Amino acid sequence: MLVSNLEFLPGRSVVRHLGLVQGSSVRSKHVGRDIAASFKNFFGGELRGYTELLSDSREEATERMLSQAKSVGANAVLNVRYSTSSIAAGAAEIFVYGTAVELQDD
Amino acid sequence: MTSLLVQALGVVALLVLGYLFGRVAERRHFKRIVKREAETQHLPVVASRYPPKDRAYKQQLVSGNVVIASDYFKTFLASLINIFGGRVTPFESLLDRARRESVLRMKQQAIGVNAAYVFNIKFETTRIASGRLGAMEVLAYGTAMIPSQDLS
Numbered sequence: 001m002l003v004s005n006l007e008f009l010p011g012r013s014v015v016r017h018l019g020l021v022q023g024s025s026v027r028s029k030h031v032g033r034d035i036a037a038s039f040k041n042f043f044g045g046e047l048r049g050y051t052e053l054l055s056d057s058r059e060e061a062t063e064r065m066l067s068q069a070k071s072v073g074a075n076a077v078l079n080v081r082y083s084t085s086s087i088a089a090g091a092a093e094i095f096v097y098g099t100a101v102e103l104q105d106d
Numbered sequence: 107m108t109s110l111l112v113q114a115l116g117v118v119a120l121l122v123l124g125y126l127f128g129r130v131a132e133r134r135h136f137k138r139i140v141k142r143e144a145e146t147q148h149l150p151v152v153a154s155r156y157p158p159k160d161r162a163y164k165q166q167l168v169s170g171n172v173v174i175a176s177d178y179f180k181t182f183l184a185s186l187i188n189i190f191g192g193r194v195t196p197f198e199s200l201l202d203r204a205r206r207e208s209v210l211r212m213k214q215q216a217i218g219v220n221a222a223y224v225f226n227i228k229f230e231t232t233r234i235a236s237g238r239l240g241a242m243e244v245l246a247y248g249t250a251m252i253p254s255q256d257l258s
Contacts, residue, residue: 002165002166003166003167004165004166004167004249005167005226005228005247005248005249006155006157006165006225006226006249007155008155008157009157009165010157010158010163011159011162040175041175041176041177041178041240041241042120042123042124042127042178043123043124043127043128043131043177043178044124044127044128044131044132044174044175044176044177044180044200045131045135045175045177046172046173046174046175046207047173047174047175047234047241048173050173050234050241050243051171051172051173051243054171054173054243054245055169055171058169058171058245080167081228082169082228082230082245083230084230084232084245085232086232086233086234092232092234092243
Protein backbone atom coordinates (compact mmCIF):
# COMPACT_ATOMS: atom_id res chain seq x y z
CA MET A 1 0.00 0.00 0.00
CA LEU A 2 1.41 3.34 -1.07
CA VAL A 3 0.97 6.17 1.44
CA SER A 4 1.85 9.70 0.45
CA ASN A 5 0.89 13.26 1.25
CA LEU A 6 1.14 14.21 -2.42
CA GLU A 7 -1.97 14.58 -4.54
CA PHE A 8 -0.50 13.61 -7.89
CA LEU A 9 2.16 11.03 -8.54
CA PRO A 10 4.08 11.33 -11.77
CA GLY A 11 3.81 8.24 -13.96
CA ARG A 12 0.72 6.98 -12.20
CA SER A 13 -2.90 7.98 -12.47
CA VAL A 14 -5.91 7.55 -10.26
CA VAL A 15 -8.46 5.21 -11.86
CA ARG A 16 -10.90 5.16 -8.98
CA HIS A 17 -11.58 7.39 -5.96
CA LEU A 18 -12.71 5.39 -2.96
CA GLY A 19 -13.36 8.21 -0.53
CA LEU A 20 -11.97 9.33 2.80
CA VAL A 21 -10.19 6.87 5.06
CA GLN A 22 -9.13 7.70 8.58
CA GLY A 23 -7.57 6.33 11.72
CA SER A 24 -7.18 7.67 15.21
CA SER A 25 -5.54 6.71 18.44
CA VAL A 26 -5.73 8.21 21.93
CA ARG A 27 -2.91 7.34 24.28
CA SER A 28 -1.55 8.46 27.59
CA LYS A 29 1.53 7.86 29.65
CA HIS A 30 1.84 5.92 32.84
CA VAL A 31 2.44 7.97 35.97
CA GLY A 32 6.13 7.07 36.25
CA ARG A 33 6.87 8.63 32.92
CA ASP A 34 4.85 11.70 33.87
CA ILE A 35 6.87 12.16 37.03
CA ALA A 36 10.16 11.73 35.16
CA ALA A 37 8.97 14.27 32.62
CA SER A 38 8.02 16.82 35.27
CA PHE A 39 11.59 16.68 36.59
CA LYS A 40 12.89 17.25 33.11
CA ASN A 41 10.66 20.28 32.97
CA PHE A 42 12.93 22.12 35.43
CA PHE A 43 16.02 21.68 33.31
CA GLY A 44 14.58 21.56 29.81
CA GLY A 45 15.40 19.15 27.01
CA GLU A 46 13.75 16.42 25.05
CA LEU A 47 11.10 14.23 26.67
CA ARG A 48 12.06 10.96 24.95
CA GLY A 49 9.21 8.97 26.49
CA TYR A 50 6.66 11.34 25.02
CA THR A 51 8.39 11.45 21.64
CA GLU A 52 8.17 7.65 21.48
CA LEU A 53 4.61 7.58 22.76
CA LEU A 54 3.40 9.96 20.08
CA SER A 55 5.30 8.26 17.30
CA ASP A 56 3.93 4.82 18.34
CA SER A 57 0.48 6.31 18.55
CA ARG A 58 0.87 7.80 15.09
CA GLU A 59 1.97 4.43 13.72
CA GLU A 60 -1.12 2.81 15.21
CA ALA A 61 -3.45 5.45 13.75
CA THR A 62 -1.82 4.99 10.33
CA GLU A 63 -2.22 1.21 10.66
CA ARG A 64 -5.95 1.69 11.28
CA MET A 65 -6.27 4.00 8.29
CA LEU A 66 -4.48 1.47 6.11
CA SER A 67 -6.73 -1.41 7.15
CA GLN A 68 -9.72 0.75 6.28
CA ALA A 69 -8.18 1.52 2.90
CA LYS A 70 -7.55 -2.17 2.31
CA SER A 71 -11.15 -3.03 3.10
CA VAL A 72 -12.45 -0.66 0.41
CA GLY A 73 -10.05 -2.15 -2.14
CA ALA A 74 -7.56 0.71 -2.45
CA ASN A 75 -3.92 0.27 -3.38
CA ALA A 76 -2.85 3.74 -2.26
CA VAL A 77 -3.79 6.52 0.15
CA LEU A 78 -3.02 10.00 -1.13
CA ASN A 79 -2.98 13.47 0.40
CA VAL A 80 -2.43 12.12 3.90
CA ARG A 81 -2.63 14.62 6.79
CA TYR A 82 -1.84 14.23 10.47
CA SER A 83 -3.51 16.10 13.25
CA THR A 84 -2.64 16.06 16.95
CA SER A 85 -4.57 17.47 19.88
CA SER A 86 -4.01 17.13 23.57
CA ILE A 87 -7.53 16.37 24.69
CA ALA A 88 -6.98 15.93 28.42
CA ALA A 89 -4.15 16.10 30.94
CA GLY A 90 -1.73 13.39 29.88
CA ALA A 91 -3.61 12.16 26.82
CA ALA A 92 -3.27 13.10 23.18
CA GLU A 93 -5.31 12.14 20.18
CA ILE A 94 -3.58 11.43 16.92
CA PHE A 95 -5.76 11.57 13.86
CA VAL A 96 -4.67 10.66 10.36
CA TYR A 97 -6.75 10.88 7.21
CA GLY A 98 -6.37 10.67 3.47
CA THR A 99 -8.06 9.74 0.22
CA ALA A 100 -8.19 6.05 -0.69
CA VAL A 101 -7.61 5.54 -4.40
CA GLU A 102 -6.85 2.90 -6.94
CA LEU A 103 -3.68 3.76 -8.82
CA GLN A 104 -2.53 2.48 -12.16
CA ASP A 105 0.86 2.86 -13.85
CA ASP A 106 0.62 4.94 -17.03
CA MET B 107 8.55 34.42 57.92
CA THR B 108 11.29 31.80 57.73
CA SER B 109 9.10 29.50 55.65
CA LEU B 110 8.56 32.34 53.17
CA LEU B 111 12.30 32.86 52.98
CA VAL B 112 12.89 29.15 52.39
CA GLN B 113 10.30 29.18 49.63
CA ALA B 114 11.88 32.21 47.98
CA LEU B 115 15.29 30.56 48.19
CA GLY B 116 13.86 27.43 46.60
CA VAL B 117 12.51 29.42 43.66
CA VAL B 118 15.84 31.23 43.21
CA ALA B 119 17.69 27.91 43.32
CA LEU B 120 15.38 26.44 40.68
CA LEU B 121 15.80 29.53 38.51
CA VAL B 122 19.59 29.31 38.70
CA LEU B 123 19.60 25.55 38.06
CA GLY B 124 17.09 25.89 35.24
CA TYR B 125 19.15 28.66 33.68
CA LEU B 126 22.45 26.80 33.89
CA PHE B 127 21.23 23.37 32.80
CA GLY B 128 18.85 24.77 30.22
CA ARG B 129 21.53 26.94 28.64
CA VAL B 130 24.07 24.13 28.47
CA ALA B 131 21.45 21.78 26.99
CA GLU B 132 20.36 24.36 24.42
CA ARG B 133 23.94 25.13 23.32
CA ARG B 134 24.76 21.45 22.94
CA HIS B 135 21.57 20.82 21.05
CA PHE B 136 22.20 23.69 18.62
CA LYS B 137 25.73 22.40 18.06
CA ARG B 138 24.40 18.92 17.24
CA ILE B 139 21.72 20.39 14.98
CA VAL B 140 24.20 22.46 12.96
CA LYS B 141 26.52 19.46 12.57
CA ARG B 142 23.73 17.12 11.43
CA GLU B 143 22.28 19.75 9.11
CA ALA B 144 25.64 19.91 7.35
CA GLU B 145 25.75 16.10 7.12
CA THR B 146 22.27 15.84 5.59
CA GLN B 147 22.56 18.82 3.27
CA HIS B 148 22.69 16.60 0.15
CA LEU B 149 19.01 15.68 0.57
CA PRO B 150 16.74 18.52 -0.58
CA VAL B 151 13.51 19.00 1.33
CA VAL B 152 10.92 20.81 -0.74
CA ALA B 153 7.59 22.36 0.21
CA SER B 154 6.18 21.91 -3.31
CA ARG B 155 3.26 19.60 -4.02
CA TYR B 156 4.41 18.83 -7.55
CA PRO B 157 7.22 16.27 -7.73
CA PRO B 158 9.63 16.11 -10.69
CA LYS B 159 8.87 13.85 -13.65
CA ASP B 160 12.49 13.38 -14.75
CA ARG B 161 12.56 9.68 -13.87
CA ALA B 162 10.60 6.97 -12.11
CA TYR B 163 10.25 7.24 -8.36
CA LYS B 164 8.73 5.21 -5.61
CA GLN B 165 7.06 7.19 -2.86
CA GLN B 166 6.97 6.72 0.86
CA LEU B 167 5.71 8.84 3.72
CA VAL B 168 8.52 9.85 6.08
CA SER B 169 8.20 11.72 9.35
CA GLY B 170 10.12 12.93 12.36
CA ASN B 171 8.86 14.13 15.69
CA VAL B 172 10.22 15.50 18.93
CA VAL B 173 8.71 16.52 22.25
CA ILE B 174 10.71 19.23 23.91
CA ALA B 175 10.25 20.71 27.38
CA SER B 176 10.87 24.22 28.53
CA ASP B 177 13.10 24.77 31.57
CA TYR B 178 12.18 26.58 34.76
CA PHE B 179 14.08 29.72 33.80
CA LYS B 180 12.55 29.99 30.33
CA THR B 181 9.05 29.50 31.72
CA PHE B 182 9.66 32.17 34.36
CA LEU B 183 11.13 34.62 31.84
CA ALA B 184 8.24 34.01 29.46
CA SER B 185 5.71 34.79 32.18
CA LEU B 186 7.58 38.06 32.87
CA ILE B 187 7.60 39.03 29.18
CA ASN B 188 3.92 38.15 29.10
CA ILE B 189 3.16 41.07 31.43
CA PHE B 190 4.56 43.67 29.03
CA GLY B 191 4.04 41.83 25.78
CA GLY B 192 6.57 41.48 22.98
CA ARG B 193 8.79 38.78 21.55
CA VAL B 194 9.01 35.75 23.78
CA THR B 195 12.57 34.89 22.74
CA PRO B 196 13.06 32.01 25.21
CA PHE B 197 10.27 30.08 23.49
CA GLU B 198 11.31 31.12 19.99
CA SER B 199 14.64 29.35 20.36
CA LEU B 200 12.91 26.33 21.92
CA LEU B 201 10.57 25.94 18.96
CA ASP B 202 13.38 26.55 16.51
CA ARG B 203 15.28 23.66 18.07
CA ALA B 204 12.26 21.39 18.00
CA ARG B 205 11.42 22.18 14.39
CA ARG B 206 14.95 21.70 13.09
CA GLU B 207 15.31 18.48 15.10
CA SER B 208 12.09 17.08 13.65
CA VAL B 209 13.22 17.90 10.09
CA LEU B 210 16.56 16.20 10.77
CA ARG B 211 14.82 13.04 12.01
CA MET B 212 12.59 13.03 8.96
CA LYS B 213 15.64 13.43 6.72
CA GLN B 214 17.43 10.61 8.54
CA GLN B 215 14.51 8.32 7.76
CA ALA B 216 14.47 9.48 4.13
CA ILE B 217 18.23 8.87 3.79
CA GLY B 218 17.67 5.39 5.24
CA VAL B 219 15.42 4.50 2.29
CA ASN B 220 17.78 6.14 -0.27
CA ALA B 221 15.46 9.00 -1.14
CA ALA B 222 16.52 11.69 -3.60
CA TYR B 223 14.08 14.32 -2.36
CA VAL B 224 11.43 14.87 0.26
CA PHE B 225 8.37 16.61 -1.18
CA ASN B 226 5.41 18.44 0.31
CA ILE B 227 6.80 18.88 3.80
CA LYS B 228 4.21 19.78 6.43
CA PHE B 229 4.73 20.88 10.02
CA GLU B 230 2.52 20.46 12.99
CA THR B 231 3.02 21.93 16.46
CA THR B 232 1.03 20.84 19.48
CA ARG B 233 1.19 21.81 23.11
CA ILE B 234 1.44 18.71 25.25
CA ALA B 235 0.07 19.59 28.66
CA SER B 236 -0.06 17.25 31.61
CA GLY B 237 -0.53 18.85 34.99
CA ARG B 238 2.19 21.47 35.43
CA LEU B 239 4.17 20.12 32.53
CA GLY B 240 4.78 22.49 29.64
CA ALA B 241 6.04 20.79 26.51
CA MET B 242 5.58 21.02 22.76
CA GLU B 243 5.57 18.41 20.10
CA VAL B 244 6.70 19.24 16.60
CA LEU B 245 5.99 16.81 13.79
CA ALA B 246 7.46 17.13 10.31
CA TYR B 247 6.31 14.85 7.52
CA GLY B 248 6.58 14.61 3.78
CA THR B 249 6.81 12.24 0.85
CA ALA B 250 10.21 10.69 0.18
CA MET B 251 10.91 10.30 -3.53
CA ILE B 252 12.98 7.16 -4.01
CA PRO B 253 14.50 6.64 -7.47
CA SER B 254 13.52 3.21 -8.86
CA GLN B 255 16.57 1.17 -9.81
CA ASP B 256 14.91 -0.71 -12.66
CA LEU B 257 13.57 2.33 -14.49
CA SER B 258 16.44 4.81 -14.49
